[in-house]
Amino acid sequence: MSGRVIQSLADGIDRAVSAPLRFLQVLGEMLMLLGQATLWGLRPPYRVGLVVQQMEFIGVGSLSIIILVSVFTGGVFGLQSVEAFRTFQADGFVGMAVSLTLTREIAPVIGALMVAGRAGSAMATELGSMRISEQIDAMATLAVNPIQYLVVPRLIAATVMMPVLTMVFDLCGITGAYMFVVGVQGVDPGPFIHNIRWFTDSSDLLMGLIKAVAFGLMVALVGCHQGYNTSGGARGVGLATMRTVVICSVSILIIDFIMTDILISLGM
Amino acid sequence: MFGGRRAKAKERAAAAAAARSERYQIQVRGIRKDFGEHHILRGIDLDIERGHINVIVGGSGAGKSVTMKHLIGLIKPDEGQILVDGEDIVPMDDFALNEVRTKFGMLFQYAALFDSMTVEENVLFPLMEHQRRSKSLAEMKEIVTEKLHSLGLFNIEKKYPSELSGGMRKRVGLARAIVMEPEILFYDEPTTGLDPIATKNVDEMIQEISEKFNVTSVVISHDMASTFRIAHRVSMLYKGQIIATGPPKEILKNPPDPLREFLVTSGTVELPPAGEDD
Numbered sequence: 001m002s003g004r005v006i007q008s009l010a011d012g013i014d015r016a017v018s019a020p021l022r023f024l025q026v027l028g029e030m031l032m033l034l035g036q037a038t039l040w041g042l043r044p045p046y047r048v049g050l051v052v053q054q055m056e057f058i059g060v061g062s063l064s065i066i067i068l069v070s071v072f073t074g075g076v077f078g079l080q081s082v083e084a085f086r087t088f089q090a091d092g093f094v095g096m097a098v099s100l101t102l103t104r105e106i107a108p109v110i111g112a113l114m115v116a117g118r119a120g121s122a123m124a125t126e127l128g129s130m131r132i133s134e135q136i137d138a139m140a141t142l143a144v145n146p147i148q149y150l151v152v153p154r155l156i157a158a159t160v161m162m163p164v165l166t167m168v169f170d171l172c173g174i175t176g177a178y179m180f181v182v183g184v185q186g187v188d189p190g191p192f193i194h195n196i197r198w199f200t201d202s203s204d205l206l207m208g209l210i211k212a213v214a215f216g217l218m219v220a221l222v223g224c225h226q227g228y229n230t231s232g233g234a235r236g237v238g239l240a241t242m243r244t245v246v247i248c249s250v251s252i253l254i255i256d257f258i259m260t261d262i263l264i265s266l267g268m
Numbered sequence: 269m270f271g272g273r274r275a276k277a278k279e280r281a282a283a284a285a286a287a288r289s290e291r292y293q294i295q296v297r298g299i300r301k302d303f304g305e306h307h308i309l310r311g312i313d314l315d316i317e318r319g320h321i322n323v324i325v326g327g328s329g330a331g332k333s334v335t336m337k338h339l340i341g342l343i344k345p346d347e348g349q350i351l352v353d354g355e356d357i358v359p360m361d362d363f364a365l366n367e368v369r370t371k372f373g374m375l376f377q378y379a380a381l382f383d384s385m386t387v388e389e390n391v392l393f394p395l396m397e398h399q400r401r402s403k404s405l406a407e408m409k410e411i412v413t414e415k416l417h418s419l420g421l422f423n424i425e426k427k428y429p430s431e432l433s434g435g436m437r438k439r440v441g442l443a444r445a446i447v448m449e450p451e452i453l454f455y456d457e458p459t460t461g462l463d464p465i466a467t468k469n470v471d472e473m474i475q476e477i478s479e480k481f482n483v484t485s486v487v488i489s490h491d492m493a494s495t496f497r498i499a500h501r502v503s504m505l506y507k508g509q510i511i512a513t514g515p516p517k518e519i520l521k522n523p524p525d526p527l528r529e530f531l532v533t534s535g536t537v538e539l540p541p542a543g544e545d546d
C-alpha cells in the first residue's frame with residue numbers, strides 16, 4: 001500500500017520535473033535545427049525553385065483564408081468599437097482604433113494562427129510521412145542533405161511570406177471595418193479615414209511586421225522540427241501535426257506578449 | 269578556420285590511405301547502439317568485401333536495418349568505428365558524410381520513392397543534384413530511360429509511385445540507386461514481399477549489377493534460399509552481434525545454432541545433423 005503511494009508520488013514528481021525538461025529539450029532541438037538550416041542555407045546550391053514553390057504554397061495558398069478571416073475580424077472589431085465609442089460621441093475614432101489594433105496586434109497574431117493551422121501543420125504532415133516512409137533517409141543516401149532540401153526553403157518562405165500576409169490582413173481588415181462601420185452603421189467616412197491616417201504611422205505597421213517575421217519563422221521551425229523527428233508510423237504523423245498546431249498556437253500568443261512588451265519599451 | 273578544415277581533411281585522407289584495405293571496402297569495429305533501454309547492437313564487427321555480394325541475415329527485429337543505416341551514416345553509433353575505404357565515418361559531420369555518400373546507392377525496404385514526384389523525376393533526382401553542370405537535361409533523361417529499361421520497366425516514366433505495384437516500386441528504387449553508378453550498393457530486404465519468380469528476378473538483377481559494374485553489394489535478407497544462391501559472403505546477425513561470417517560453404521559446414529535453426533526451419537538448405545563434421 002505505502003509502496004504504491006510512494007510509487008505514484010515518485011511518478012508525479014517525475015512528471016512535474018520532466019515536463020519543463022522536455023520543453024527545454026525540444027527548444028534546444030529546434031535551435032539546433034535552426035543552426036543547421038542556417039549553415040546549409042548558406043552553402044550552395046541555392047534552391048531558389050524550392051523556395052518559390054514553398055512561397056506559393058504558404059503565401060498564395062493562404063491568401064483566400066487570410067482575406068476571408070481579416071474582413072470579418074476587422075468588421076466585427078469595427079462594430080464593437082462603434083458601440084463603445086458612440087457612448088462618448090467619439091465614433092469618428094473607430095477607424096483609428098481598428099487600424100491601430102489590427103496593424104500592431106490582431107493581423108500578425110490571427111494571421112499567424114491561420115498559417116500555423118494551414119501551412120505549419122502541412123509541413124509536419126509532409127515531412128513526417130517522408131520520415132516514416134524513409135524518404136528522408138533515401139534523400140540523405142543520395143548525397144542530398146534533407147535539411148538543405150526540405151527545411152531551408154520552408155523556413156525562408158514562411159519568414160518572407162508571413163509579413164506579406166500580415167499586410168494583406170491589415171488592408172482587408174480595415175476595408176472590412178469600413179464596410180461594416182460606414183456602410184452598415186452609417187458612421188461618417190471622412191473622420192474614419194482621416195483618423196486612420198493621422199494616428200496610424202509606420203512604426204505601428206513595423207511593429208506588426210516584425211512580429212510577423214518572428215511568427216513565420218517560428219511556425220515553420222516547429223512544423224519542420226515535428227515532421228523531421230516523427231517516429232511511430234501513421235499515429236506518429238498525426239501526433240506531429242497535432243503538436244505543431246498546439247505548440248504554434250500557444251507560442252504565438254506568448255511570443256506576442258513578450259515582443260509587445262519589448263517593442264513598446266523601445267518606443268514603438 | 270578554412271585552413272584548419274583543409275589540414276584536417278588532409279590528415280584524415282592520410283590516415284584513410286594507411287587504413288584502407290584492398291580486400292575489405294567497409295570495416296565495422298565494435299559498433300554499439302542503444303535506443304533508450306534497448307540494446308540493439310552489442311558490438312558489431314563486420315567486414316564487407318570489395319566487389320562481392322555480402323549478405324547479412326537475421327530474424328526480423330534483429331537490427332539488420334539499423335546496422336545498414338550505420339554503414340551509410342544515417343545513424344551514429346554510441347561506440348565503435350566504421351571505416352569506409354579506411355576512412356572512419358563515425359566522427360564525420362554532415363558535410364563530410366555527404367561526400368562519402370556519393371559512393372553509395374541504397375534500395376530501401378519499401379523503396380522509399382519520393383511520392384510527390386513521378387517515376388522519371390525520382391530517378392532523375394540524383395542526376396539533377398550532382399550532374400546538372402556536366403550533362404544536359406535530355407542526356408540525363410536518356411540515362412533514366414535506359415536504366416528503367418534495363419530493369420524491365422517500360423512506359424512508366426510519368427506515373428506516380430502510388431500507381432505502381434510493390435515489385436515495380438522496388439525496381440524503380442533500384443534504378444534510382446544505380447543511376448549514379450555507385451561503388452557500393454545497399455539492399456534492405458530486396459525480395460521480402462515478392463513472389464518466388466519476382467524474387468528470382470531480383471536475385472539475378474543483384475548479381476548482374478554486381479558483375480556488370482563491379483560494385484560492392486551489401487544485402488539484407490531473411491530468405492535463406494536466395495541468400496545462399498547469391499552470396500559470396502554471409503554474416504549472421506543475432507542478438508546484436510555477428511555470430512558467424514564467411515563464404516556460404518564455410519558457414520554451412522558448421523553453422524552456429526541460431527543459423528542452423530533458421531536454415532532448417534526454412535527448409536531451403538540441406539544440412540548434416542548437428543555435431544557431425546565432415
Ligand SMILES: Nc1ncnc2c1ncn2[C@@H]1O[C@H](COP(=O)(O)OP(=O)(O)O)[C@@H](O)[C@H]1O
Nearest residue numbers: 231303308326327328329330331332333334335
Ligand atoms: N529509430 C529507432 N528508434 C527506436 N528504436 C528503433 C529505431 N529503429 C529501430 N529500432 C528498433 O531496433 C530494433 C531493430 O530494428 P531493425 O534494424 O529495423 O530490424 P530488422 O532486423 O528487422 O531490420 C527493433 O526492435 C526496432 O524497434
Ligand SMILES: [Mg+2]
Nearest residue numbers: 332333377456
Ligand atoms: Mg529491416
